[in-house]
Amino acid sequence: MIVRISRFDPDKDAVPHVETYDVHVASGAHVLNVLDMVRDKFDPTLGYRCCCRAGQCGSCAIRVNGKPVLACTEEARDGDLIESLELPSIQDLITDVTQVVAQIAWLNPRAASLSCGCGVTHETIEEIKPLRECIECYSCVSSCPAYAVSEYAVPTVMRQEQRLNLDPRDVDDRIGEAIARGLFACTSCHKCVEVCPKKIDIPRKAVEKLRIEAAKRGLSLPAHMELARLVEETGRSIERKSTSFLEYVPDVIEPEGEVRATIGFFVGCMFNGRVNQSALDAIEVFRKNGIRVLIPKDQVCCGSPLIRTGLSNFVPELMQRNIAAFVNAGVDTVFTMCAGCGSTLKKDYDTPFRVADITEYLCEVGFVPPTKIAGTYTYHDPCHLLRGQGISKQPRELLRSFVEKFVDMPAHCCGAGGGVKSGFPDEAASIGAVRAEMVAATGADFIVTICPFCEYHLRRVTGLPVKNIATLMLEGYLK
Template sequence: MIEIEVLRFDREKDKEPYFKKYKIEKKYKMKILDALIAINENYNDNLSFRSSCRAGQCGSCALKMNGEVVLACKSEIKDKSKIEPLDFPVIKDLIVDKTKIEEKVANMELFLETDDKDKNNENNESNEYNKDNNYIENNEINDNEVNENEINESNENKEIDENKNKEFKDLKKSSETNNIKLDGCGCPSIIENEECMDTKKVRSCIECYSCLSVCPVIKETKEFAGPYFMRYISKFDFDPRDIGERTKESIDEGLYYCTSCGKCGEICPKEINSFGDAIEKLRAIANMKDLGPLEAHKEVKELISKTGRSVEELDESFIKTVSKEQNKTEKEKASPNSENENKSKKGKIAVFTGCMIDYRLQNVGFALIDVLKKNGIEVDVPEDQICCGSPMLRTGQTEIVENLVLKNKDALSDYDTIITMCAGCGATLKNDYPKYGVNLNVMDISEFLAKNLDTEQMKDLNLKVTYHDPCHLNRGQGIKEEPREILNKIKGVEFIEMEKPDQCCGAGGGVRAAKPEIAFGLGKKKAEMVEELDVDAVISICPFCQYNIQDALNKEGLDNIKVMNILELLKMSYDDK
């Protein structure tokens, strides 16, 4: 027997939703849908839920189990599970109201648009087809002039014509499904695979609308239609047969409001990456057409083009300072440009600083050097490294990215391991650089230290901390447990999980720069989660998250709570031992 809780609510009679417990016998690999059916069979409780295909193809049974969106027909039920509806208005129990979404889809009136010549040819050919097969248009028939044989012959012809017409329609439907292009006369012509790869990636949607239910930006503003609609527009925009103007529509629907958090892709049952495969490419198209990006994004591009960094240098850069110190003291380590290798047993290691740590959060860089020294690890900080290109990729300004990639390749390719301290940089080096033919052995600092951390030299800190999962670390790199392992190893640190540690803080995707009100709104929600915990500090591994959450805490009057990189906390644990 297993016990599960289901959130019950009937908007016709209940004031508030409530959880109700049920005990059922669990069968082998029992799905959530089977459990819901068993509840109704055993309890006669009139529990309401949607289901149809039972094969993960209709999307109707999407719901939440233990806070995560799943398909009820595909996910196995677990003991002590909590089952809830998607985050839409509830009609009854697990049935949600999708009317507004469906109305928006209908009102957008998107369809495949071909050029006028093809449309005219298709219409003419259709008329010829009708004429050849005895279709009579705009003509009246005198019933008295038709004898019985003509009637029988007409019925036979009608049946033949209906079959042919059905075949013609089936051909069209099949052509759209299999990416076969129809020319003006309705005849199929083959589209090469490379022509349709982009649209194929976004065409497998089953319209469960789960992505809309988890999108943090939708809950913050009505200006963003959401990932489903960005994918919906891109399906047509990326189709080589389509000539419709989609870019302006995508901008009108909030193209630049997405924070690139990746939550939509994480929960999609068809594994559609709505940001990477739809929004990011739509932004690149907008850039090519001079319809985007936003002004703040253009300023970042100008800065990178001039200085190699996405932010202005306020104090002496971390790399410059390290280079000076290394040149002064041969005992510690040779210059980053020296041919001498570092003596780490882990191989030749380089630090990729990223723009923020080099120009704004130099203390995080120095904390890294100190922590690694305490653990007997030596590293180089190559002087020739520049911006990883993430701000350009996320905002569609891809024309300068290859140059950035190649310069960083020259700076980093001689090293066995590249350590990053920024979630966005790490995700870019791991996920985007291979697309440019550059493959580096990249490790986030939490990955590296989780395996190489010396705890003997640590002192007790007597601190309570919580942890924020950066989107580009958790979902972008699949790194979630390693930072927690480190926090649990630091002496005198009480680690407390917040309610939704992986909920986006609003800093990514160019949103903090161009839509600061959205970044602040999402940051405020994160600050409210932190406030409930009575902690001393919030720990993260992303400079943008660090800034955004600290700003939100300050604005909420919680400036006594500090947001720190995990390296700063580690340095505190090693200091003055």
């Protein structure tokens, strides 16, 4: 098996370089076994950490083909590129984690608790448990877009803050501490969950929960409070400046030709109030594909901006209104074209109907291929579609079917999510700049995406035309 390892000797090298090794290992061998073999056969100075060899100590986290993994549990494959985590390098695969460790808070036990049960119950334990599995491998640190450009103190630090916040044995104020360590800088991209060997859902189980506590104490960001006020007053997170989408479309839109299926349309605030055209384009796409679209007019904001920022008091009412609207319309499937709305309806709601992303639905029922469109296109995975809904293949399938040239691009947060764009515009711009470089590397003339927030933000940071996938499909149909 051939593997490539990024080597770095602080005494000799200015930057890391990649070396190739041909090793023989047993079938089912893990990356750690490969590293052992390279050290034993080729170079005893190869630097890497390992201890338990069973995925329990977190020493051996590295990147394989760009993805953070534990070397002891990741199966080795021919051609693997093995690199250190994206942390300050010490030697080869060994990184300096001291700065991160220094930020992880510790429990400050109340003096009296030495003798009593200190109010810890079975329920407390069960609540803390999911936050307790962290093995401090720092994979999340290596992958966090907010940590890379802001004062955000990394995902696992937030995990620990919430773990302590839940614990009655701890006496310190963890909310103030979490805010000081960048609580509002998380974009809720969920990359940390994707790379976590223990799959700890830090954004939902720690960040959002801490933000709720912050909200209770009136410590939310002013921009977020303003947004929450708007939603409570108008049912929408976007201020009405002109006629909204829902105000001028009919309740039922019949397709061209035979009716193959009927679907509800959950519009979302951005498409309703700001970028109406994309929503109109989506309706046209469904008409061309023989699908009847029902648009209940009493639908409101999904609540995502409130849930992500911790200002969730009003969310139950929004949920009730939205569910009632679509139940009354009598649909069994509802589609979204906003990644955030889709992810919220799927994960935070308990809907009596099915929710599907527009691309997920079209690929499932089949679509008329649009006429080929000229130009080079790349696709930006919205975090709330990729990780929130597990959808990455369908948009690519659609695009590949009708664009002249499609260049794939690895996923990376654009910086627009989690209330960061309104709360910390500078951070959003910095994360966006990282994304803009990745876009430039593809050489694409157009970016396609399925999230109005990403769309808006990418347009600004890249200067390139950004198109909603529905709009682009319609262009093909109209050719």
